[in-house]
Amino acid sequence: MILLALAVVFFLVLLNGVFSMSELAVVSARRARLQTYADRGDKGAKLALAMAEHPTRFLSAVQVGITLIGILAGAYxxxxxxxxxxxxxxxxxxxxxxSEIIATIVVVIGLTYVSVILGELVPKRLALLFPDAIARRMAPFSLADTPEEILAEIRSCRYSRIVVATDDDLDGDIGVVLKKDLLDAALSGGPIDVLAHVQQPIAIPETMSLLRAMALFKQTPLHMALVVDEFGSVQGVITPIDLLEMIAGDFPESHDDTETRILRREDGSWLVDARLDIQDLNDALGEAFEAEGGYHTVAGLILDRLGRIPREGEIVELGGFDVEIVDMDGSRIDKVILKPCLRRKADGE
Known part of the structure; x- marks a missing residue:
């Protein structure tokens, strides 16, 4: 009986450790690696990204789980x-x-010690050492891949420049190849020699200022750089366009147009891409939203009105419209819904 009780308590402590380890691992994991691993179809990486996108909800659930396990282990x-x-x-x-008091004190001290060591310190230490264990790959392909695998990755990749690693871990040698060079080699009928087309990108510390990073890009014809941390580990990639968008806002893609960025819904409301220019919004709705304060997009208009970054689901009134924030991409407003506010409808009737 006592062995069964010890086994149950040990299992609960280990379960507590799993919660603690997942909590720190998801928060510490590099999203660039998770994203690329998710693009390859890894369900675990997709789930980790979803949890990382809503850390408050995830961390609250983990804390509830840890608390319940602690209470259950103590009571049992x-x-x-x-x-x-x-x-x-x-x-x-x-x-x-x-005997009763002594037994209670011994069990409480023993459970506390085991829970802290096995349920908290060891799992969190492992999570800090291996935060990317669930998503070790960021490069679309490695040099260890077969020609067939490389060709398949080239077809599915939507980027013109592709990161290449010597293995599945980005702590080794890393280079960049141009997609068109590999496609030319494939169309010529010869073998795909990735090494022959690899170019060495520049490395930019994640603490470097924007202007200094722009100056570095002037020194290389390869418009892509690796972002590294203080330990030299790759955190992601960046291009001159990314830097310009930090200054001037997002640039529309070549396939973007106003019709796909503002859509009329069946209930009469409008689904709007927050990057849409205010003038285009005025043309589509027949309204006169004023672009004051140096902003030019719907997102800028909302930020100017609120004076802060909004929350997903928040509603703000603008020019007779209720504007609902329906999608946030991190701290960037992505999609909003515009509905004529009730007061405006009443005036119209």
Whole structure:
């Protein structure tokens, strides 16, 4: 009986460790690697990204789980292990009269020690050492891939420049190839020699200022750089376009047009891409939203009105419209829905 009780408590402590390890691993994991691994179809990486996108919800659930496990382990340990220890101590002449209190104290101290070591410190240490264990790959392909695998990755990749690693871990040698060079080699009928087309990108520390990074890009014809941390580990990639968008806002893709960025819904509301220019919004709705304060997009208009980054689901009134924030991409407003506010409808009637 006592062995079963110890086994149950040990299992609960290990389960607590799993929660603690997942909590820190998801928060510490590099999203660039998770994203690329998810693009390859890894369900675990997709789930980790989803949890990382909503850390408050995930961390709250983890904390509830850890608390419940702690309460359950304490209650079960007190009812079983402490009871057995009490029966064992009771016949002893000195401690017998206080056997119940002593048993309770011993079980509480023992459970606390085991829970802290095995349920918190060790799992969190492992999570800090291996935060990317669930997503070790960021490069679309490695040099260890077969020609067929490389060709398949080239077809599915939507980027013009592709990161290449010597293995599945980005801590080794890393280069960049142009997609058109590999496609030319494939169309010529010859073997795909990735090494022959690899170019060495520049490395930019993640703490470097934007202007200094722009100056570095002027020194290389390869418009892609690796972003590294203080330990030299690759955190992601960046291009001059990314830097320009930090200054001037997002540039529309070549296939973007106003019709696909503002859509009329069946209920009469409008689904709008927050990157849409205010003038285009005025043309589509026949309204006169004023672009003041140096902003030019719907997102800028909302940020100017609120004076802060909005929350997903928040509603703000703009020019007779209720504007609902329906999608956030991190701290960037992605999609909004515009509905004529009730006061405006009443005036119209």
């Amino acid at each position: 340990g007190q009812a079983t292990i402490a009871g057995a220890l009490d029966l064992w101590l009771e016949p002893m002449p000195v401690v017998g009269p206080h």
